[in-house]
Amino acid sequence: MAGLIARRKLLAGLAVGGSSVALSAWTGPTYNPFFQENVLSVGEWLNYRVQRAIMGNALAQEFPESEMSPVFRTNGNTDPGTPEYQKLVADHFADWRLRIDGLVVSPTSYSLAELQAMPSRTQITRHDCVEGWSAVGKWTGVQLGRLLKQVGLQPSARFIVFHCADNFDGTPYYESIDLVDAFHPQTLLAYAMNGEPLSIGHGAPLRLRVERQLGYKQAKYVMRVEAVTALSGMGGGGGGYWEDAADYYWYAGV
Amino acid sequence: MSDLDRESIHEGGARVVYRHRLPTRIWHWLNAVVILVMLMTGLMIFNAHPRLYWGRYGANPDYSWLQIGDRDEQGYLRVGDQTIGTTGFLGVSGGQGDQTVDTAFPGWLTIPSDYDLALARHWHLTFAWLFVAAIISYWIFGLGNRHIWRDLLPSRGELTPRHLLHDVKNHALLRFPKGEAARRYNTLQKLSYLGVVFVLIPVQILTGLTMSPGMDAAWPWLVDVFGGRHSARSIHFICAMLLVLFFLVHIVMVALVGPINEIWSMITGRYRVPAERH
Numbered sequence: 268m269a270g271l272i273a274r275r276k277l278l279a280g281l282a283v284g285g286s287s288v289a290l291s292a293w294t295g296p297t298y299n300p301f302f303q304e305n306v307l308s309v310g311e312w313l314n315y316r317v318q319r320a321i322m323g324n325a326l327a328q329e330f331p332e333s334e335m336s337p338v339f340r341t342n343g344n345t346d347p348g349t350p351e352y353q354k355l356v357a358d359h360f361a362d363w364r365l366r367i368d369g370l371v372v373s374p375t376s377y378s379l380a381e382l383q384a385m386p387s388r389t390q391i392t393r394h395d396c397v398e399g400w401s402a403v404g405k406w407t408g409v410q411l412g413r414l415l416k417q418v419g420l421q422p423s424a425r426f427i428v429f430h431c432a433d434n435f436d437g438t439p440y441y442e443s444i445d446l447v448d449a450f451h452p453q454t455l456l457a458y459a460m461n462g463e464p465l466s467i468g469h470g471a472p473l474r475l476r477v478e479r480q481l482g483y484k485q486a487k488y489v490m491r492v493e494a495v496t497a498l499s500g501m502g503g504g505g506g507g508y509w510e511d512a513a514d515y516y517w518y519a520g521v
Numbered sequence: 522m523s524d525l526d527r528e529s530i531h532e533g534g535a536r537v538v539y540r541h542r543l544p545t546r547i548w549h550w551l552n553a554v555v556i557l558v559m560l561m562t563g564l565m566i567f568n569a570h571p572r573l574y575w576g577r578y579g580a581n582p583d584y585s586w587l588q589i590g591d592r593d594e595q596g597y598l599r600v601g602d603q604t605i606g607t608t609g610f611l612g613v614s615g616g617q618g619d620q621t622v623d624t625a626f627p628g629w630l631t632i633p634s635d636y637d638l639a640l641a642r643h644w645h646l647t648f649a650w651l652f653v654a655a656i657i658s659y660w661i662f663g664l665g666n667r668h669i670w671r672d673l674l675p676s677r678g679e680l681t682p683r684h685l686l687h688d689v690k691n692h693a694l695l696r697f698p699k700g701e702a703a704r705r706y707n708t709l710q711k712l713s714y715l716g717v718v719f720v721l722i723p724v725q726i727l728t729g730l731t732m733s734p735g736m737d738a739a740w741p742w743l744v745d746v747f748g749g750r751h752s753a754r755s756i757h758f759i760c761a762m763l764l765v766l767f768f769l770v771h772i773v774m775v776a777l778v779g780p781i782n783e784i785w786s787m788i789t790g791r792y793r794v795p796a797e798r799h
Contacts, residue, residue, distance in 0.1 A: 310647025322739035330577065338582035393578060393750065395734050398638065399570030400580035401750055479738045514639040520735025521646050 315518040319447065322520075327453055327478035330391045336402040339394075339461070341468040344440065347433035347488050355432075360472040365456070369428070369493035372419030379472050383458060385409050390453055396482040397515060406476050408457030412450040414492070420446075424494035428501065429475050432488035435508065442486040442507040443498055443517070444477055453478045456489060481519035483509045538704055540792035544662040549787055551655050556764065558648045559725075561632040563761055564625075565641035571625035573758055577749035586755070589625035596623070649729060656722050663718075672706060673715050679708040697778050700797030710774075717767055721760050728757035 346352075355363050360379050368374035389407040411427070427449040431440040448454055455476040458465055465471045470487025477484050484507070498504065503511030510517050541549070572585035579585065588599045589611045596612020597604050609615070614627035628634035632644060663669040678684060688708045691697070698707060706714070730736045731743045731753035747753035775783045779795070786792035 307643040307647045310643060310650060313650055314646060318733075318735040318739065322735055325738045327734065327738045328741050328744060334577055336578045336580065336583065338580075340580045340582055393734070393737075395732075395750065396570070396580075397642070399566070399754065400572075401578045402580050403578045479735050481734060514643075516639075516642065516646075521642075521733045 311516050311518060314516075314521045318518075318520045322479065324447075324451060325479075327392055330393070330403055332391065332405070334403055335391060335405060335461070339402040339404045339469070340400070342396060342482065344433040344435070344487065345468040347431075349432065349434075352432045352488070356467065356471075363472055365473060365489065366491040367414060367418045367493075368491070369495055370421040370424040371415075371494050372421060375418050377414075379458065382409050382456065382473070385413065388452070388455055390455070390476075390478070392453070392476070392478045394482055394485065397509075397519065405461050406455060406457040407459035407462075408455035408473070408476065410452060411454045411456055411475075411492075412452070414456070415449060415494075420494055423496050426495050426498055426506070428493040428495055428498070428506075429486040429489050430491040430493065431486050432490050435512065438508065438512070439502075440486060440488070440508045441502055442475065442484055443495075444475075444480075444484065448477050448479065451477070451479070456492075479520055483507065483515060484519050535796075536794040537791050538794055539790055540704075540786050541790045542666070542668070543790070544658070544666070545668065546787055546790060548655055548659045548662075551651070555648050555651050555655060556768070558632060558644060559652060560761060560765065561630060562641040562645040562648070563757075565631040565633065565636070566638065566645060567758065568625045568631065568636065569638045573755045574751040575749070575755060576751055577744075579751035579754075587758075591623040594621070594623075649726075652722075653726055656718070656726070659718065669718075673711050673718075675708050675711045679711070684708060695777060697795075699795045703795050713767060713770070717764070721764055721767070725757060725760050725764070728753040728760070732757065 364376040364378055365382065366374070366376045386409075387407055388410055389405060391403060391405045393401050393403050395401045415427070424446070426443045426445055428441060428443040431442075433440045444454070453476070456473050457476050458473050460466070460469050465474060470485075470489075473489045474487040475485055475489055495501070498506040498517075502508070505511040505514070506517040507515075509515040571589040572579070572581070573587040574580075574583055574585050586601055589607070590597055590599070591612040594608075594613060595606060596608040596610070596614065598607045598611050599605075607613075610627060611625060613621050613623050616622040616628065622628065624631075624636060631641070633640055660669075663673075679688075685708060691707070692709060697703070698705075727743060728747060730740070731747050731750060737744050737750065744750060744753070747756060782793050782795075
């Protein structure tokens with residue numbers, strides 16, 4: 268059904284716009300919103316559905332240590348800088364707790380020591396920024412799926428949202444993924460990178476690793492994990508900070 | 522039946538042949554639009570990180586074999602150790618009014634004109650589907666109706682060094698086939714069309730897929746075939762430039778051989794055969 272609507276939208280878009288839409292959307296500010304919402308969105312829908320169908324539960328490539336980037340650059344926010352965060356840093360995250368709530372059976376919070384005491388996974392993977400660069404690094408953390416099984420998801424849960432300690436000009440960073448990625452074995456809440464505790468620049472004390480998607484999905488400074496039915500109710504409705512602020516794809520597998 | 526010798530009719534004394542069949546013509550114009558969009562949105566995506574690397578990873582601290590940048594308001598292109606100033610075109614170019622912008626490729630070459638990575642990606646990753654659908658249809662039609670076999674595949678005789686040299690000489694002297702010979706593609710033309718259809722476009726599609734972290738999980742052999750995501754990104758850029766080169770030569774040849782007849786034949790299919798000199 269959704270497919271039929273998408274196809275109808277595509278045909279309508281092509282019929283109305285014809286080839287002239289290609290030129291009318293030329294410059295940034297004067298682009299045709301009809302074209303963008305009805306035609307270009309078909310691309311995102313196709314990319315998401317087709318990739319999900321092709322990839323199944325396939326693992327992202329993992330590499331030997333010899334293929335790690337000598338320097339793993341930072342990006343985005345490199346320090347939340349808020350008084351609350353500075354206090355956590357001063358105490359070496361002793362008072363920090365990860366909250367898991369929303370549509371879960373038993374909302375729970377974990378200290379960093381509790382997470383570190385749980386069975387962990389270490390993986391050397393490639394981090395791909397939407398802008399085009401990549402770095403290979405080693406991540407160690409708890410599988411998100413393990414935590415979600417512990418707290419138990421309610422049947423109406425469809426997405427997992429990550430609320431972060433950092434913000435851009437007061438707008439908090441957040442990200443979200445579907446349940447396929449949430450329970451993927453390589454999806455980690457990582458507390459160590461390249462064998463060291465996660466640095467502040469890379470998201471201390473805990474960041475998301477969702478290895479089959481681009482860098483802006485790898486939320487840093489994760490404070491709270493929330494299970495929800497829909498993404499429309501939070502932030503700008505796009506499911507993540509960059510999705511809201513710059514209109515990046517929510518599904519970042521491409 | 523081939524595209525090139527299907528029928529021959531006389532109109533006002535000139536010989537007109539049915540040269541391009543409908544699927545070929547539709548594909549040609551669809552491709553013209555799609556490739557232009559892919560190129561211009563691709564240049565915008567490149568502008569987000571105007572450096573190219575080789576291997577599995579590549580970021581600012583790593584060695585890039587190509588970089589477009591700006592220093593002290595001067596634009597430059599660096600390839601390996603060689604740097605040339607490109608102010609006004611690459612790195613630094615004219616913006617609104619007398620303003621300059623420091624994007625790698627200038628706004629008049631990108632979609633959208635002003636920096637917008639997200640929108641360029643929406644275009645690029647949507648039109649990619651049309652690009653793939655078009656080339657697959659072309660392969661099916663072209664192999665099915667024997668267009669590729671009969672019109673594009675050079676004969677053994679055409680591939681001899683002597684014949685190829687002769688063809689190169691004719692091109693260099695801007696001596697183009699007339700009469701019967703003009704009804705067929707010449708050898709260099711056949712080889713360049715085959716190169717685009719069976720090398721450049723498939724490599725563009727595969728290297729494009731290799732840059733997707735999702736596809737790399739699904740088909741890890743893609744990464745290994747190209748020697749890493751960043752080799753694939755470099756190859757993607759090089760092939761895009763080769764497609765630009767093909768496009769420019771294609772346009773020049775059309776202009777030299779007879780633009781109206783050539784363009785008209787790609788719209789209607791009917792081609793006026795240039796008369797032989799006696």
